[in-house]
Amino acid sequence: LGSLAGNIYPLLAYPLNACNGFLVAILIQSAQGASSLPLTFVIVGGGPTGVEAAADTHDLIFDVLEDDYPNVDFGSVRVVLLNAGDNILKGLDAPLVHAATRRLASQRIEVINDAKVEEVRPDAVVISDGRTIPTRTTIWAAGIEPPPLVGNLDVQKDHRGRILIDQYLRVKGRPGVYAVGDCTSLQYDGSPVPALAQAAEQEGQRAASNLAAEIENKAPVPFRYRSVGQLVDLGEGSALVDILGVNLSGQLGAYVWKVVYLYELGYDLNRAHVLADWTIDLFTRPDTSKLFEDPNQPRVRT
Numbered sequence: 001l002g003s004l005a006g007n008i009y010p011l012l013a014y015p016l017n018a019c020n021g022f023l024v025a026i027l028i029q030s031a032q033g034a035s036s037l038p039l040t041f042v043i044v045g046g047g048p049t050g051v052e053a054a055a056d057t058h059d060l061i062f063d064v065l066e067d068d069y070p071n072v073d074f075g076s077v078r079v080v081l082l083n084a085g086d087n088i089l090k091g092l093d094a095p096l097v098h099a100a101t102r103r104l105a106s107q108r109i110e111v112i113n114d115a116k117v118e119e120v121r122p123d124a125v126v127i128s129d130g131r132t133i134p135t136r137t138t139i140w141a142a143g144i145e146p147p148p149l150v151g152n153l154d155v156q157k158d159h160r161g162r163i164l165i166d167q168y169l170r171v172k173g174r175p176g177v178y179a180v181g182d183c184t185s186l187q188y189d190g191s192p193v194p195a196l197a198q199a200a201e202q203e204g205q206r207a208a209s210n211l212a213a214e215i216e217n218k219a220p221v222p223f224r225y226r227s228v229g230q231l232v233d234l235g236e237g238s239a240l241v242d243i244l245g246v247n248l249s250g251q252l253g254a255y256v257w258k259v260v261y262l263y264e265l266g267y268d269l270n271r272a273h274v275l276a277d278w279t280i281d282l283f284t285r286p287d288t289s290k291l292f293e294d295p296n297q298p299r300v301r302t
Ligand SMILES: Cc1cc2nc3c(=O)[nH]c(=O)nc-3n(C[C@H](O)[C@H](O)[C@H](O)COP(=O)(O)OP(=O)(O)OC[C@H]3O[C@@H](n4cnc5c(N)ncnc54)[C@H](O)[C@@H]3O)c2cc1C
Pocket: 011, 012, 049, 147, 149, 180, 181, 182, 183, 195, 196, 197, 198, 199, 200, 231
C-alpha cells in the first residue's frame, strides 16, 4: 500500500488514478485504524484542465464512490484546486469565470488563488507562502513540457525548451524544417498561441501549405492564430461555452458542450460510439472495478 500512496499523477493518467489514490487512502486508513489520514485531493493548476479535473474528481468521489464506502467519513474529503494566478480560467470572460467559481463553490471544491506550488511531497503539497496541505494524491495540471526527443534536438529553443519557429512555422535557423503544436514557441506579432488542439491543427494546416509552397517555389503565407472558443466541462450537467463571442454556462452550456464534442469527433462511427456511451451512462453508474495501478500508464513521480 505504501508504494501506491503519495503519488503525483500527470493528468493523462486520470481519472482512474484518482480513483486509485482514493481507494489507497481509504485502505491505509482502515488498515492502520487511523481516521485522521487526509482524504484530500489536490489539483494544481487553475486553467481549464485543472478546473475540469477538480469537477470530475468531485463527481467521482461524491456521486460514485460515496455509495461504495459507507464506513468512510466523506465529510472529511477535501478537493482543493491550487491556482498560481489571482483567478481561475485566465482568458475566459468574467461572467464565465464567475459561473465556474460559483459552481465549484457549490460542490465544496476549495479554490485557493495566488497559490504557487513550491514542492509536492508524498504526503503534502507546499505552497510558496509556506502553507502546507496534507494530501496523498496530487494531480498536476499546471503546464506541460516538451518530450525528451525535443530536448535533445540541436535547434533554438525558448526558456521552456520549446522549439522556436518563425511566422511561417519554420524552425529558426533550419531552412526547410517546420514544427507545429505544443512543443513549439511561435514569436510573431499575432495573438498568443495557446497549447491547445485547435492551435496545433491550425498550425499543421498552415505548415503543410507552406511546405508545399516552398517545394513549388511559391511565397509562404504567415500564420495567424484564430481562437474559435473554449469549452470547459464542469462535471455532471454543467459546462462553460465560449464560442465566437457567445457565452453560455450551466445546463445549457452542458448541452452545447455535448453537441460541439460530437461534431468535433469527425467520424460518424466515433459519434455513434460516444452517443451510445452517453445514453448508457444515463442508466448506469461509472465502472469503478479497475482500481489498481496499471504499470503501462504514464510514469508517476513520487
Ligand atoms: C488533459 C488534457 C485536456 C485537454 N483538453 C483540451 C481541450 O479541451 N481542447 C483543446 O483544444 N486542447 C486540449 N488539450 C491540449 C491538446 O491536447 C494539445 O494542445 C494537442 O494535443 C497538441 O497537439 P500536438 O500534436 O502538438 O501534441 P500531441 O497531441 O501531444 O501529439 C504528440 C504526439 O507525438 C508522439 N510522440 C512523442 N514523442 C515521440 C517520439 N519520440 N517518436 C514518435 N512519436 C512521438 C506522441 O505519442 C503523440 O502522439 C488538452 C490536453 C490535456 C493533457
